[in-house]
Amino acid sequence: MENKSLPITVLLLFSLIAISCDMIEVHPYDTKVTGEKNLNAKNIMRIEGMLKGRESFKFAVISDTQRWYDETEDAVRAINARNDVDFLIHAGDQADFGLTDEFIWMKNILGRLDIPFVSIIGNHDCLGTGKDVFREIYGETNFGFTVGDMRFICMNTNALEYDYSEPVPDFDFMHRELELLPDTICRSVFLMHAAPGSDVFNNNVKKVFEYYTTLFPGLQFYIYGHTHALTVDEIVSDGVRYHCYQCPNIKKRTYLLFTVDENGYEYEAVEF
Amino acid sequence: MRLWSFRYIFMMLCICPFFAIAQVEPADTAIRKTGLKRSERRYEARIHRYRNSVPSYSKIQMYGDMGLISAGVGWNYGKRDQWETDIFLGLIPKYNSENAKATMTLKQNFMPWNIPFRGNFSFEPLSCGLYLNTVLDNNFWTHEPSRYPHGYYGFSTRIRIHIFLGERITYEIPHEKRFFAKAITLYYEISSCDLYIISAFTNRYLKPRDYLKLSFGLKFQIL
Numbered sequence: 070m071e072n073k074s075l076p077i078t079v080l081l082l083f084s085l086i087a088i089s090c091d092m093i094e095v096h097p098y099d100t101k102v103t104g105e106k107n108l109n110a111k112n113i114m115r116i117e118g119m120l121k122g123r124e125s126f127k128f129a130v131i132s133d134t135q136r137w138y139d140e141t142e143d144a145v146r147a148i149n150a151r152n153d154v155d156f157l158i159h160a161g162d163q164a165d166f167g168l169t170d171e172f173i174w175m176k177n178i179l180g181r182l183d184i185p186f187v188s189i190i191g192n193h194d195c196l197g198t199g200k201d202v203f204r205e206i207y208g209e210t211n212f213g214f215t216v217g218d219m220r221f222i223c224m225n226t227n228a229l230e231y232d233y234s235e236p237v238p239d240f241d242f243m244h245r246e247l248e249l250l251p252d253t254i255c256r257s258v259f260l261m262h263a264a265p266g267s268d269v270f271n272n273n274v275k276k277v278f279e280y281y282t283t284l285f286p287g288l289q290f291y292i293y294g295h296t297h298a299l300t301v302d303e304i305v306s307d308g309v310r311y312h313c314y315q316c317p318n319i320k321k322r323t324y325l326l327f328t329v330d331e332n333g334y335e336y337e338a339v340e341f
Numbered sequence: 342m343r344l345w346s347f348r349y350i351f352m353m354l355c356i357c358p359f360f361a362i363a364q365v366e367p368a369d370t371a372i373r374k375t376g377l378k379r380s381e382r383r384y385e386a387r388i389h390r391y392r393n394s395v396p397s398y399s400k401i402q403m404y405g406d407m408g409l410i411s412a413g414v415g416w417n418y419g420k421r422d423q424w425e426t427d428i429f430l431g432l433i434p435k436y437n438s439e440n441a442k443a444t445m446t447l448k449q450n451f452m453p454w455n456i457p458f459r460g461n462f463s464f465e466p467l468s469c470g471l472y473l474n475t476v477l478d479n480n481f482w483t484h485e486p487s488r489y490p491h492g493y494y495g496f497s498t499r500i501r502i503h504i505f506l507g508e509r510i511t512y513e514i515p516h517e518k519r520f521f522a523k524a525i526t527l528y529y530e531i532s533s534c535d536l537y538i539i540s541a542f543t544n545r546y547l548k549p550r551d552y553l554k555l556s557f558g559l560k561f562q563i564l
Contacts, residue, residue: 092555095409096444097501097534098476100437136539138546166496166536174551197481197498198438205437232488268490 097168098197102205104176109207112185113214116156119185124217125330127153129339132160132262132294133318134175135193140319141178147341148324149183155216156184160294160316161191161227161262167199172206187214189223191262191294192269195230211242218255219329220285222246226261226293228271237271243281250286257285264293264313283309289334290314292325299323299338312336397564400427405532405556406503407431407446407474415448417562425450433476440478448472452509465509468528474501496536505532509560526560 095101105111120126129148134141148154159179164171172194179186190210194203204210210225228237238261259282265275282288283306290312297318304311314336316325328335377385396414403410408431415427429446450470457463475483481499485492507530514524533541537552 092531092550092553093404094406094554095404095436096406096433096442096474096476097536098481098498099433102437136543138540138544142546165540167498168536170537170551171540174547178546193494196494201438229488232486268493 094170097166097170100169100198100201100205102169102202103173105180106206107208108176109187109209109212112156112187113212115185116187116216117214120155120216122217125328126155126216127326127328129154129157130160130292130314130316130325130327131157131319132316133162133191133297133320134159135162135165135171135191137319138174138178140322141175142181143322144319144324144341145178145181147339149181152183154184154326157182157186158221158260158292159186159188160260160292161189162193162294162318163188163191163203164194164196164199167194167196167202169198169202172199172202176206187221187223189260189262190225190227192227192230195227200230211239213246215251215254217329217331218253219289220246220250220254220257221260222257222285223260226263226265226271227269229269238274238278240274240277240281247285254286256287256289257282258289259291261291261293263295264291264315267293267295269295279304279306283307283311292316294318297321301336395564398425398560398562400429400558400560402429402431402556402558404554405505405530405558406501406534406554407472407556408433408444411444411446413446413448421455423452423455425452431474443477444474445477446472446474461513461515463511463513465511468505468507468509468530470505472503472505472532474503474534475499501534501536503532503534505530505556507531511560511562522561522563524562526562528558528560530556530558532556 131141131144134144148157157179163175179188188203188207190200190203190207194200211223213220213222215221222243224238224242226238231237263269265278266272282291288309288311292314294316296315297320298315299317299321300313300315302313304313314325317323323338323340326337326339328337393416397417398415400413400415401410402413407429411429411431413427413429415425418424418426427446427448427450429448431444431446433442433444435441448470449472450468452465452468454467455463455465476499483497483499485494507528509526509528511524511526514522531553533552533554541547541552
């Protein structure tokens with residue numbers, strides 16, 4: 070009896086090893102990324118290809134989904150169910166603690182979207198080795214893309230997390246964007262996680278940043294997240310009038326929906 | 342909150358095995374030799390304490406959120422050696438980050454039962470306990486750096502607390518074949534850390550295979 074139960078135990082042990090390969094982890098912050106990488110560039114190619122030559126389109130915005138996996142799943146289901154949205158923007162904070170698995174879980178949930186999605190880095194995404202994992206999965210933290218005559222400029226504004234190790238916000242990037250902007254661009258929008266004036270923004274350059282954005286052709290609006298509240302503001306600065314939309318966190322079960330056509334755009338907060 | 346800093350817990354746990362050793366000491370016949378002077382007895386006791394402070398085994402553990410591989414030493418104590426305290430140094434390879442990182446782990450084990458088999462084998466159907474892991478890297482902090490508003494994130498990126506359950510098989514090496522160890526133990530553990538547990542608590546999406554992690558180890562009993 071005793072002699073028999075030992076091999077059984079050993080066998081059990083090894084079958085356990087076999088079935089649980091994804092239970093093997095080096096460290097919560099190990100930056101070991103599985104699955105698809107460089108998602109922003111791939112999804113931008115899909116968006117730009119799909120919407121080429123179209124002047125009217127719809128996009129949804131979600132933000133601050135950290136540690137609300139169930140709610141994020143529901144948002145993905147709700148957006149998939151409506152069939153009329155062309156792409157989605159995640160305005161940052163996919164992870165709460167910057168753990169590698171948090172990014173992978175969130176990526177797996179967002180990967181179930183029928184539409185391409187673009188991710189912007191949030192302050193929580195920077196914790197521990199989070200910056201490295203975000204970069205590995207999504208790519209550069211400052212980037213732009215074009216739909217119709219609208220330029221989407223996505224920026225890392227989490228200055229507090231970088232402590233002068235990198236320029237945040239990166240004015241060189243903005244300068245290059247402005248220099249290389251094709252003539253066909255008539256409208257610009259800025260997407261970021263933390264708004265100018267918020268606690269993680271470098272508020273020494275708040276006014277400079279805002280001024281620089283007004284130099285872009287036809288500045289329409291900013292979209293950001295971070296404080297977990299839905300806010301809409303109208304700003305008139307240097308003779309340019311634009312809006313600021315703050316997307317609430319996913320716990321509020323709300324996403325923003327923007328409908329753009331050649332005459333302008335409409336904004337809507339949709340509860341799910 | 343400050344009182345429960347890692348250093349404090351680390352020191353307390355380090356002292357733990359020495360207390361346990363100190364308690365069992367008077368029962369030891371070696372010091373109770375009659376005819377010794379008080380000063381000699383004290384000297385003997387002191388020698389004994391030094392001997393007990395030498396680690397009684399070494400361990401190698403893989404995974405378990407404490408590094409790809411960790412090597413450590415530790416002490417057995419308790420009536421049936423059912424308690425163990427280990428200290429590990431581990432390594433996290435670079436992967437997608439800027440540099441490889443070292444980790445340090447302080448681990449407390451408890452094995453309530455030991456079932457002997459024939460042929461020098463024994464089986465411990467349960468080992469359980471907790472461990473504290475710290476990443477020795479400047480990008481991680483115990484307390485938030487001063488640039489943050491006070492209590493902004495409210496957790497430490499550097500220190501993780503893990504709990505685990507596992508099982509062990511021990512082979513006691515026959516006297517004539519002993520080369521560097523008295524016994525070899527093979528073990529596995531299933532663990533989870535504070536941040537995974539918090540995440541699992543509020544989400545149906547996370548399944549046990551997401552937040553439970555597996556690790557394997559070998560223990561070489563030397564003393």
